[in-house]
Amino acid sequence: MFEMGDFILEARSLSKEFGGFAAVRDVDLAIRRGSIHALIGPNGAGKTTVFNLLTKFLSPTRGSIVFEGRDITSLKPADVANLGIIRSFQISAVFPHLTALENVRVALQRKLGISYHFWRSPRVLEGLHGEAMEKLASVGLANFADSPAVLLSYGRKRALEIATTLALDPTLMLLDEPTQGMGAEDVGRVTDLIKEVSAGRTILMVEHNLGVVSRLADAITVLNRGRVLAEGPYEAVSRNPEVMEAYMGTSAEDADG
C-alpha cells in the first residue's frame, strides 16, 4: 500500500540529557505515512520525553527530526503544531472550565486567523458551531456540547481531547497513553475511536495496554532506559526475548496491580 521509505517523520540519533542523566539515547525512529505506530516500554523508558522532543516541548541534546522532508529540529512548539503535528498529553488535557463545544472551538478558530483580534465580537466564532458539533458527534459527545469539560467522565474527557485534536485536522497525531486509567468499556470505545480517526492520517501512540497495541498498531518501537530495544510488527516484537524480559515482565505486573 505504501512505498518503502515513505516516512512522514524520521528522527535520527535523538538524545536528551537532564543534567547528565540520559533519558533518551540515540533513538532512531521512522514513522510510515498512514500507519499507526506504537511506542511502548516500561515506566521511565523515555516515551513521553520522545514526545516532548518531537513536538519541541523539549530541545534535543543531540539528533535531528525530519517531518515531511523538512528539518524541524530547531522549530518552536507552536510552529511544529502549525505544520500539522498535534500531540495529546499523558494526563488528560482539556480546558476544564470551557464547555465541550468551546474546547473544540478553540482548536477550530485557529484557521480563521483572527485569534489575535481582541476587538471582535465572539459572534464571529458562532460560524464554527456546526463543525464543532460534528467533531463532538464523531466521538460520541453530541449530547455534552454545553457541559463544562471538568464535569465529564474520564473516558469522555479523553474523547473530547481527541475531538479537539481532530479539529486541527492533523497529519500526524501523537497520543500519549490515550487509554491510561480507563475501565475496560472506555478502553474499547477509545480504541475503536482511534481506529476510526486513523483513516487518512498517521498516528504515533504511547500505550501500555498490549491488547490495544495488538489491535491498532502496524508497527511498534520498544524503548528501554532511553534506548530502542526492538522494532517491527507486533508479532515479531512480542516474541523478541529481550523485549519479553525488559517489557513484558513489567506489563504482567501492571496487569496484576
Add this chain to the structure above:
Amino acid sequence: MAASERIVGESRAHRSGVNLVLWAILILFVLTAPAYIYPVFAMQLLCFALFACAFNLLLGFTGLLSFGHAAFFGAAAYVTGHVIKIWGLPPVAGIFVGTAVAAALGYVIGSLAIRRQGIYFAMITLALAQIIYFLGLQLPFTGGENGLQGIPRGHLFGIFDLDRPLVMYYFVAAIFMIGFLIIYRTIHSPFGQVLKSIRENEARALSLGYNVTRFKLIAFIISAALSGLAGATKSVVFQFASLTDLHWQTSGEVILMTLLGGLGTIFGPVVGAITIVSLQHELSSLGSWVNVVIGLIFIVCVLAFRRGIVGELARLLKTSSM
C-alpha cells in the same frame, strides 16, 4: 434530546438575564453616583475600579499574577501630569500620552517577565516596578518625595470646564465606561477565548499551535495600558501624581480588590475596588490600623468565600459568567 436542549436554553436565558441586571446596576450607578456620593470620591472609585478591572484581565482571564501593576498606574499618572502641566497639553491628549507610555512600559516589563512562570513572574514584575518607583523618586521632573503637584484640569475639547465637579465626573465616567467596555470586549473575543484556554491549560494551548508567549504579552500590554488609563485619569482628578501611585502597596491593593470582588468575574473588580476604597475612606481616622482591618478582611475573604463577592453571588444564582 429536545428536553436537554431546552434546559440549556433556559440556563442561557437565565445567565443573560442576570448579566443584564448587573449591567443595569453598573450603568445606573455610574450615571447617578454624584447624586449621593461626593464627586471626587466617586471619581476615585471609578479610577480604582478601572484599575482593578485591567488587573483582572491579566490575573483572572490569563492566569498571570503581576505584582507590579502600580508601575503602569503611577507612570501614567506622572507622565500625564507632566505633559499637561509643563507641556500644556489638553486633558484628553495628556491622558492619551500617559496611557501610551504605560502600554510601552507594559511591553518592556511584559517581555522580560513572561518568559518566567508563576512566582518568578510575580517577582520579576515586582522588581521592575521597584525600579520604576526608584525613577519616580529620583528623576528631575517627578518632584521626588513631594510628587507632582498642581496639575491643571483644563478644558475638555477646549469647551467644558473640568474644574466644575460634575463636568469632571462625567468625563471620568465616560473614560471608565470606555475602559470597561474594552476589557469586556477583549474577554469576549476570539482573542479572549484563547486567553482563557491558556489560563486553563497552557501546554495544551501551545500544542494546538497557539503562540502562548505572544498572547500573554498582548494581554499584558492591554492590561498595562488600561491600568495607565486609570492612573492618568486619577492624576487629572486629584491634580497630583505621587509616589503612592507607584508604591508596591498599590500593586498589592489592586490584587486585593480583584480577589475580594471576584477573580475572573466581569463585575467583581468593580465591587472589590468600591469596597476597599470606601473602607479606606471610612476608616481613615484609624490611621495605619486601616491596613490591619483590610488585612483581616482579606484573610476572611480567602478563608470563607474564596470566589469573592461577585463570584459567590454567581454561585448562589447558579450562573457561570458575571
